Amino acid sequence: MPKLRKLLFPFSVLYHVITGIRNQLYDNNILKSSSYDLPVIGVGNLNMGGTGKSPMIEYLLKLLSSEYKLATLSRGYKRESAGFQLVESDVAASRVGDEPLQFKNKFPEAIVAVDANRKKGIAELQIFTPDVILLDDAFQHRQVKAGFYILLTGYGDLYVDDLLLPGGNLRESSTGAERADVIVVTKCPADLSHEEMDRIRGKIRPNPQQGLYFSYIKYSDTIISKTDERPLKDVSASEFFLVTGIANPKHFLEFLASKDIRLDHLRFPDHHSFSAKEIKELKNNPKKILTTEKDYMRLKDRLPEKQIYYLPIKTKFLNNGETGFNKMIFDFINKK
Incomplete structure (x- = not known):
């Protein structure tokens, strides 16, 4: 643990007490959670x-969209608007957030909305009579109680190996994992061994009723702009540079390196709001931009369409895990 985080450890203990008391109040029904008759699936x-x-939200949208009328509800992190907002595909990312806009662009038939108040947001969405509501990043929003929770934890950054804020990166104690119906270890190597899966299972120790699955990020072989598609293998440092504004671009960089693609990299904070000056500097660069799909949502309307490309990704399960995972999802929905 870095020296600064050691100094912050006492504050993690205090944070543990505060979040623990809050969770106990909800667990003992002293603070009330709203439950719903229709299927609500929380991802967090x-x-x-x-x-x-x-x-993962996109995986669920693809899995369920042919059979159900779907709605998603996100906070809309760093958006300029407030309250409940429906997301349309032509709205600016600054109004609704980059991820909800991405959902709407890829799944236009879904009802996509943002509201920091998940309870109010669900009430608004029920007017549209969806069959299923997907809650994005709602694991700690105890005012609402989803009928089914999917808990994600990154390979190499397992919650069981971390500390609470500010000494670590946990939002709440690892005991909060007990609320999950299924735990997915994400961003695994595509060739993760059965022995390594067993080792991780031994660390996480899921409850008997909890599913535990392993997934990896599948990158496309094609980069995409508004008007063009190109093979990823054609990307070179002489023609492209990389721009990211995501929490941790390490996985993305490692993938590009595995394809022998090494680009000059401009790194910005997660969900970064690009200033006019930064946009001008990007425009003035003679090279084309390669970025993530989330960053593309924030940049696509502010840069020439022929200058910016993104690399699509999707969730894939290891060891045929999608069979068991999908069954758990459908079983939950069909019981409602």
Whole structure:
């Protein structure tokens, strides 16, 4: 643990007490949670930072969209608007957040909305009579109680190995994992061995009723702009540079390096709001931009369409885990 985090450890103890009391109040029904008759699926994590929530929401949208009328509800992090907002595909990312806009662009038939108040947001969504509501990043929002919780934890950054804020990156104690119906270890190596899976299972120790699955990020072989698609293998440092504004671009960089692609990299904070000056500097660079799909949502309307490309990703399960995972999802929905 870095020296600064050692100094912050006493504050982690205090944070543990505060969050623990809050969870106990909800667990003992002293503070009330709202439950729902329709299926509500919550996707979240215990760690701060990227664990792959957006790819998981997109996995669920793809899995369920042919059979159900779907709605998603996100906070809309760093958006300029307030309260409940429906997301349309042509709205600016600054109004609704980059991830909800990404959901709407990829799944236009879904009802996509943002509201920091999940209870109010669900009430608004029920007017549209969805069959299923997907809650994005709602694991700690105890005012609402989803019928089914998917907890994500990143390979190499397992919640069982972390400390609470500010000494670590946990939003609440690892005991919060007990609320999950299924735990997914995300961003695994695509060739993760059965022995390594067993080792991680031994560390997480899921309850008998909890499913535990392993997934990895599948990168596309094609980069995409508004008007063009190109093979990823054609990307070179002489023509492209990399721009990211995500929590941890390490996985992305490692993937590009595995394809022998090494680009000059401009790194910005997660969900970064690009200033006019930064946009001008990007425009003035003679090279094309390669970025993530989330960053593309914030940049696509502010840069020339021929200058910026993104690399799509999706969640894939290891060891045929999608069979058991999908069954748990459908079993929950069909019981409602």
